[in-house]
Amino acid sequence: MIHVEKLSKQFQDGGAYAVRDVSFHVDKGQIACLIGSSGCGKTTTLRMINRLLEPSSGSISINGVEYQSSDPIAWRRGMGYVVQSVGLMPHMTIRQNIEILSRAMGRERSERRKRSRKLMDMVGLPPDGFSDRYPDELSGGQQQRVGIARALMEDPPVLLMDEPFGALDPIIRSSMHEELIQLNRQLQKTILMVTHDMSEAFKLGNLIAIMDQGSIVQQGTPRQLIDQPVNEFVANFCRGAALDLP
Ligand SMILES: Nc1ncnc2c1ncn2[C@@H]1O[C@H](COP(=O)(O)OP(=O)(O)OP(=O)(O)O)[C@@H](O)[C@H]1O
Ligand SMILES: [Mg+2]
Incomplete structure (x- = not known):
């Protein structure tokens, strides 16, 4: 609320x-x-x-x-916040960007992986193709979807x-x-x-x-x-x- x-x-x-x-x-x-x-x-x-x-x-x-x-x-x-400018970290991969908060909170690696893969599928970015790429290798709309996955990571x-x-x-x-x-x-x-x-x-x-x-x-x-x-x-x-x- x-x-x-x-x-x-x-x-x-x-x-x-x-x-x-x-x-x-x-x-x-x-x-x-x-x-x-x-x-x-x-x-x-x-x-x-x-x-x-x-x-x-x-x-x-x-x-x-x-x-x-x-x-x-x-x-x-x-709260999850999807910012207007997307705001991904350029030196981090897509997976690292999505997991950034989870990692800071000390979540276990396998648990993090499972969740970030699920979210990437959900936003239409197959993890096998996208996990290890960098934000500037993605289109604007794809980056936007990474921003959505990142906001949902901690549910x-x-x-x-x-x-x-x-x-x-x-x-x-x-x-x-x-x-x-x-x-x-x-x-x-x-x-x-x-x-x-x-x-x-x-x-x-x-x-x-x-x-x-x-x-x-x-x-x-x-x-x-x-x-x-x-x-x-x-x-x-x-x-x-x-x-x-x-
Ligand atoms: N840090 C700031 N310092 C001074 N004025 C600001 C600052 N941030 C926003 N403003 C002003 O506050 C008003 C509202 O800005 P805001 O970013 O909330 O608009 P918005 O509705 O999100 O617009 P858009 O649809 O273009 O994103 C604008 O006139 C803007 O210039
Ligand atoms: Mg605005």
């Missing part, structure tokens, strides 16, 4: 708000999607939840644990994903969607995902929050957004994608 209340961020005192009074709640088993134009504060929101950035004000709790009262390292280990209850499928072609993207839906059905994660694709948000999201200039303009289920948009901005976001709803 992720609970965020009146979360704000100003990078400079008295400056513009990158994020302003953002509140939402994601329950276990849910996928929430943040969507909005470039620069509206999506990544900043995720970075605050992951504690890479200190909020200017507001509160965050994860599975009932308050941000203020918890240890930052334990907090971060409780965290909470997943933060910043445009995880942005560089994938439609077929792989669609199969990753199915994987995510299955994974969530079986393992009941709490997932917060950033996307710029409303069809993707409608397909995956139980909750969708539409952001503009640091604030949430409207949040709700796909149905609520389509049937009761609060303004033209939201209606425009939904228009092109509404047809994809079942």
